[in-house]
Amino acid sequence: MEVVICKTAEEVGPRAADHVIKCISGRSTPVLGLATGSSPLSLYAELARRVEAGELDLSHALAFALDEYVGIDPAHPESYANVIRRTVTEPLHLSESRVRVPDGAADDVAAAAADYDAAIEALGGVDCQILGIGSNGHIGFNEPFSSFSSRTRIKTLTPQTREDNARFFNSLDEVPRHCVTQGLGTIMDSHSAVLVATGEGKAEAVAAMIEGPVSQVCPASILQFHPRAIIVIDEAAASKLQHRKYLTDLQELIEGYYAH
Numbered sequence: 290m291e292v293v294i295c296k297t298a299e300e301v302g303p304r305a306a307d308h309v310i311k312c313i314s315g316r317s318t319p320v321l322g323l324a325t326g327s328s329p330l331s332l333y334a335e336l337a338r339r340v341e342a343g344e345l346d347l348s349h350a351l352a353f354a355l356d357e358y359v360g361i362d363p364a365h366p367e368s369y370a371n372v373i374r375r376t377v378t379e380p381l382h383l384s385e386s387r388v389r390v391p392d393g394a395a396d397d398v399a400a401a402a403a404d405y406d407a408a409i410e411a412l413g414g415v416d417c418q419i420l421g422i423g424s425n426g427h428i429g430f431n432e433p434f435s436s437f438s439s440r441t442r443i444k445t446l447t448p449q450t451r452e453d454n455a456r457f458f459n460s461l462d463e464v465p466r467h468c469v470t471q472g473l474g475t476i477m478d479s480h481s482a483v484l485v486a487t488g489e490g491k492a493e494a495v496a497a498m499i500e501g502p503v504s505q506v507c508p509a510s511i512l513q514f515h516p517r518a519i520i521v522i523d524e525a526a527a528s529k530l531q532h533r534k535y536l537t538d539l540q541e542l543i544e545g546y547y548a549h
C-alpha cells in the first residue's frame with residue numbers, strides 16, 4: 290500500500306489522475322473500475338480535462354462501475370447508471386457500449402450480478418480500480434462484515450450509509466435499502482487500485498484502513514493485502530493517522546511498481 294498525502298483537497302484529483310494514468314499506461318484496451326459518490330469527482334474532472342486538452346485518449350477503454358442501487362428507477366438522476374453517465378461516460382468521451390454498471394433492476398439481480406463478475410474476469414480483470422471509502426470503511430458498497438472473498442452480489446445498506454447518501458435524495462426515505470456491489474474479492478482481483486479520500490469525515494475510516502488490523506470491521510483494510518494499492522488523501526483525511534512518519538511517498542522511485 291502506497292500512501293500519498295496531499296496538502297490540500299484540490300491536489301487530490303490531479304495526483305490520483307497521475308496514478309490512474311500510470312496504472313493503465315501501455316494497455317491497448319485499459320479496463321477501468323469506477324467508483325461513484327463524491328470522492329472520485331475531482332479525479333474524473335481531471336481526467337476529463339486531460340482528454341479535452343488532447344493529452345489523454347480513453348476511447349479504447351472499457352469500464353465497470355462498482356455498484357448500483359436496487360429498487361431505484363434506472364431513470365432516476367441518482368441511479369448510479371445515470372451518475373456514471375454524467376460524471377464519467379460523457380465527460381471522458383467514452384462510448385456508452387464500453388461502460389457497464391451492475392443491473393439493479395434485472396428480473397434476477399443475483400444472476401445478473403454473477404454475469405457481471407464473470408464479464409470482468411473474462412477480460413482478465415480490472416487494470417485500475419478507482420475507489421472511494423465510506424465513513425464506515427466500506428469500499429464499493431461492501432459494508433462492515435462483508436466477506437473478504439465476496440463477489441458481485443446483492444447487499445443491504447447500513448443505516449449509516451443511507452444517512453450519508455441521503456444528501457443525494459429529497460429525504461432519507463427515498464434512499465434505497467439495497468444495492469448490488471462488486472465484492473471485496475472482485476476488487477482485490479484488480480491489477481491496481483487508486484483510492485481517494487478527502488475531509489475529516491473520512492479520517493477515522495482512513496486510519497483504520499491504513500493502520501488498523503485487517504478486519505471486516507473496516508472492509509477497506511483488505512487493501513493492505515492488495516499488491517498495488519495507492520491511497521491519495523488530503524491532510525484532513527490523514528489527520529487520525531498515528532504513524533505518519535513511516536508513510537513516505539516513495540512510489541515514484543519503485544521501479545516496476547506499475548508493471549503488470
Ligand SMILES: O=P(O)(O)OC[C@H]1O[C@](O)(CO)[C@@H](O)[C@@H]1O
Nearest residue numbers: 324325326327328421422423429
Ligand atoms: O465518496 P462518498 O460520496 O463519500 O462515498 C464513499 C464511497 O461510497 C460509495 O459511494 C459506495 O458506492 C463509493 O463508491 C464512494 O466512493
